[in-house]
Amino acid sequence: MGDHGIVWFRRDLGLEANPAWAAATTRHDRVTALLVIETGLLLRAGPFRRQAFLDATRELDRQLAAIGGRLRVEHGDPAVLIPQIGSEMQASDVYVNGDVTRWSARRDAAVDGALRSPMRVSWGTVVHPPGSILTRAGTLSKVFTPFWKQWSNQQTRPAAVAGSARIATATGAGIPPGTSDSTPMTDNLESLLQDIESYPETRDLPAIAGTSRLSTALRFGTISPVHLVELVGTDRPGAAAFVRQLAWRDWYAHTTAENLEIDRKALRPGYDQIVWTTGEEADLDFTRWTNGMTGYPIVDAGMRELRSTGWMHNRVRMIAASFLVKDLLIDWRRGERYFRHWLSDGDIPQNAGNWQWVAGTGPDSAPYFRIFNPVTQSRRFDPTGAYIRQWVPELSALSDNSIHEPWSLSPMERAAAGVWIDETYPAPIIDHAFARERTLHAYQSALASQIDPNEDKAP
Ligand SMILES: Cc1cc2nc3c(=O)[nH]c(=O)nc-3n(C[C@H](O)[C@H](O)[C@H](O)COP(=O)(O)OP(=O)(O)OC[C@H]3O[C@@H](n4cnc5c(N)ncnc54)[C@H](O)[C@@H]3O)c2cc1C
Numbered sequence: 001m002g003d004h005g006i007v008w009f010r011r012d013l014g015l016e017a018n019p020a021w022a023a024a025t026t027r028h029d030r031v032t033a034l035l036v037i038e039t040g041l042l043l044r045a046g047p048f049r050r051q052a053f054l055d056a057t058r059e060l061d062r063q064l065a066a067i068g069g070r071l072r073v074e075h076g077d078p079a080v081l082i083p084q085i086g087s088e089m090q091a092s093d094v095y096v097n098g099d100v101t102r103w104s105a106r107r108d109a110a111v112d113g114a115l116r117s118p119m120r121v122s123w124g125t126v127v128h129p130p131g132s133i134l135t136r137a138g139t140l141s142k143v144f145t146p147f148w149k150q151w152s153n154q155q156t157r158p159a160a161v162a163g164s165a166r167i168a169t170a171t172g173a174g175i176p177p178g179t180s181d182s183t184p185m186t187d188n189l190e191s192l193l194q195d196i197e198s199y200p201e202t203r204d205l206p207a208i209a210g211t212s213r214l215s216t217a218l219r220f221g222t223i224s225p226v227h228l229v230e231l232v233g234t235d236r237p238g239a240a241a242f243v244r245q246l247a248w249r250d251w252y253a254h255t256t257a258e259n260l261e262i263d264r265k266a267l268r269p270g271y272d273q274i275v276w277t278t279g280e281e282a283d284l285d286f287t288r289w290t291n292g293m294t295g296y297p298i299v300d301a302g303m304r305e306l307r308s309t310g311w312m313h314n315r316v317r318m319i320a321a322s323f324l325v326k327d328l329l330i331d332w333r334r335g336e337r338y339f340r341h342w343l344s345d346g347d348i349p350q351n352a353g354n355w356q357w358v359a360g361t362g363p364d365s366a367p368y369f370r371i372f373n374p375v376t377q378s379r380r381f382d383p384t385g386a387y388i389r390q391w392v393p394e395l396s397a398l399s400d401n402s403i404h405e406p407w408s409l410s411p412m413e414r415a416a417a418g419v420w421i422d423e424t425y426p427a428p429i430i431d432h433a434f435a436r437e438r439t440l441h442a443y444q445s446a447l448a449s450q451i452d453p454n455e456d457k458a459p
Contacts, residue, residue, distance in 0.1 A: 004091040005165070006032045008082060008111075009071075010104070012097040012124050012221035013056040015063045017159035019122035020095040026163030032089055033064050033071050033167060036078045038107075042176070048310025048344035049219075056220040057175050069167025073175050079110035086115065089168075093117070097124040097221065100253050101348045102260035125218075126250045127225045128154055130257035133250075140254050142363035144247075147254075151247045152234070159227045185217045193231065197238040206302075206313035207386035212242070213311070215345035218249065225249070252353030255363065263336055263352035266361035271368075273446035276331040285328045288429050289320075290338060292391070295428035297403060298378035299323045301391035308391075310344035315381050321358040322372040327435040329442055332359035360443070368443045371436050378404040394424045 005028035007021050013035075015021050024031045035057060042050055061071040074081050082094060098121045099108070112118045123129035133150050134140060141147040192212040195202070202210025217223040225246050232239045256262045266272045277285075288294050292303035302316035312320070317339070324335040336355040340346040356362030360370075382388055385403035389396040395403050397417035402409050406419055407427055414421065421427050 004028060004030045004032065004089050005093045005095060006034050006082070006086060006089065006091045007095045008078070008119070009033065009035045009060065010096065011099060011219065013053075013060045014222045014224065015060070015067075015162060017124070017224035017227040018097070018162075018221070019124045019157075019160035020097045020120070021124075022160035022162050023120060023122060024093070024095040024163075025165040025167075028093070028165050031069075031165040031167055032085070032091065032170065033060070033069060034082070034085060034172075035060075035071055035073045036081055037073065037075045037173075037176070038078065039076060046310070046341040046343070046346065048342065049346050052216050052220060052310075052344045054176060056222045059222060061175060064167055067167055068169070070169045071175070072168065072170045072172040074172045078107060079114045082111050083114045094119045095122070096120070097122050098129070099125070100130055100257040103348075105260060122160075124160065124224055124226070125221050126253050127151070127156060127229055127246055128250055130254045133254065140258055144251055144364045147251050148244060148247045151250060152243075156229055157226060159224060159230055183213075185214065185223060188213045188217070189223070189231070192242070196232060196242060197236060199238040200241040203241070204315045204381055206316050207382055207384070207390070211314065215350075216311070219345040219347050219350075249350060252349045255353060256349035262356070263340075263348050264333065266359075267356055267363055268361050268365075270447050270450035271359075271361040271443075273449050274331075274442050275446070276442075277329045282328070282330055285429055286324075286330055286334060288426070289324055289328065289330075289335075293426050294323065294430075295407065295426040296323060296374045296378075297385075297388045297392050297395055297406065298382060299374055301382075301388045304391040306339070306342050310342060312343070313387075315377075316387070317354065318358055319372055319374055319377045321355055323374055325355075325359045326371045326439045327374070327430055327432060329435070329439055332356065332361065369440055371439060373432060375405050375432070392425070395419060 005024040007024045012018055012020065042053070045053065057071065057073070064071050074085070085091070086094060094115060096108070096119050108119065128151060133147055133154065135146065189212075191209070192214070195210070199210065202208055204210075214223060214228070218225060229243055229246060232242055234240045234243050255267070259267055289299070289303060292300035292307070294300055298316065299320050302312050302320040305316070306312045321332070321335055321339070324330050325332045332355045336352050339355070340348070340351045343351065353362060357365045360366060360368035378388070384400045385398070388403050395406055398406060398419060402413070406414060406425060407421060419425055
């Protein structure tokens with residue numbers, strides 16, 4: 001095709017196996033790599049996600065420098081800047097990897113509307129593009145297992161290979177400063193590949209590094225999910241279990257593409273009628289939850305890990321989220337926003353999708369009456385209390401057995417471990433048995449209010 005093409009990088013900040021990059025560098029003689037830092041966007045992200053974004057951006061710039069170019073970084077409104085840069089460069093086409101959120105759909109429509117011809121969209125941030133895994137009726141499955149079966153049977157697209165275009169060297173406004181000590185992604189990949197056989201057994205244990213910790217790299221596209229599937233394969237059970245998680249990730253992206261309000265509205269009808277607790281007491285409980293001071297050690301460990309590192313183990317995300325929704329009866333949307341702010345992998349499709357799963361409001365969620373008991377979960381998934389000891393050190397002298405429910409010990413036993421309830425560590429802010437009944441009642445009332453009283457009446 002010749003001439004000049006622009007690749008607009010958004011959440012696909014790597015060159016390897018990036019289909020938008022491959023298409024542009026194959027079709028054009030010269031390519032500009034562009035990043036637009038949208039006004040206010042960096043400020044809205046929490047500190048860990050902001051840092052991860054800046055790290056990924058700098059790494060992308062290094063990759064471009066290695067092939068003779070630079071990343072052009074601009075700040076402002078893409079709908080204004082991209083057409084401007086397009087005419088400045090006399091570029092005929094703009095290439096992107098698609099995104100699925102309400103906000104990105106609006107942004108991309110505005111950019112498309114301002115360009116002479118619509119952007120060329122690839123789907124490098126998911127394994128299979130939204131809309132490509134449908135039931136026989138042509139709809140997206142509301143149940144994961146059939147989606148997963150079809151997803152696995154579908155041929156994975158080969159990882160895209162870049163062409164030979166010359167890369168422009170303009171740098172624009174530059175990348176904002178920042179420092180990072182994050183673990184290189186290659187370390188995570190290496191240990192994933194080494195330990196993949198044990199993944200199904202270890203992935204649920206927060207005390208050990210049994211998962212890949214690649215979620216932030218996937219969030220920012222510094223690793224391609226297609227490339228990851230190619231690397232890991234699916235022939236061994238451990239690898240298949242890992243790849244299944246990537247299918248969950250795709251499923252939530254596909255679900256979001258069809259439900260742009262996923263972070264605002266329950267995906268199951270009726271569940272938006274739940275009367276959540278509000279007011280001063282609920283606000284206080286919410287703060288205790290965010291501060292890791294609920295008196296339930298496994299919940300507190302998770303919430304403290306999140307605030308210290310920007311990451312939390314999946315099992316603990318489930319326990320902590322369930323505690324907010326089903327024990328404190330606080331609206332899942334509040335927790336979703338909080339997690340999204342603090343997580344370095346925070347992402348509307350994955351975060352809202354999982355919160356709706358936990359709250360029982362999403363498709364294929366656990367039924368609402370299955371309520372996690374935080375103590376049982378703690379005993380099962382952190383049997384020695386090693387994870388709790390790491391994040392709640394004031395309980396570290398308690399035995400493996402008693403660390404999960406310090407309130408149940410006698411004052412003498414607690415004193416021997418240096419634990420003083422409500423002094424060194426809080427008493428549980430709610431009784432789980434009471435909370436369970438309250439939640440069942442709230443969900444049942446909401447669902448009952450949906451039933452039309454005249455529906456079953458004989459004419
Ligand atoms: C309440 C809650 C909120 C969450 N919020 C997010 C979020 O904002 N961003 C995010 O990427 N993940 C989110 N997850 C999913 C999951 O917890 C993380 O993806 C996982 O913990 C990341 O760790 P890992 O890379 O070591 O995972 P691994 O076990 O190594 O899994 C590999 C990859 O599969 C994907 N994956 C794994 N579990 C899930 C899942 N349950 N749903 C969707 N994809 C999954 C991730 O991309 C992950 O990197 C959330 C889960 C819960 C319960």
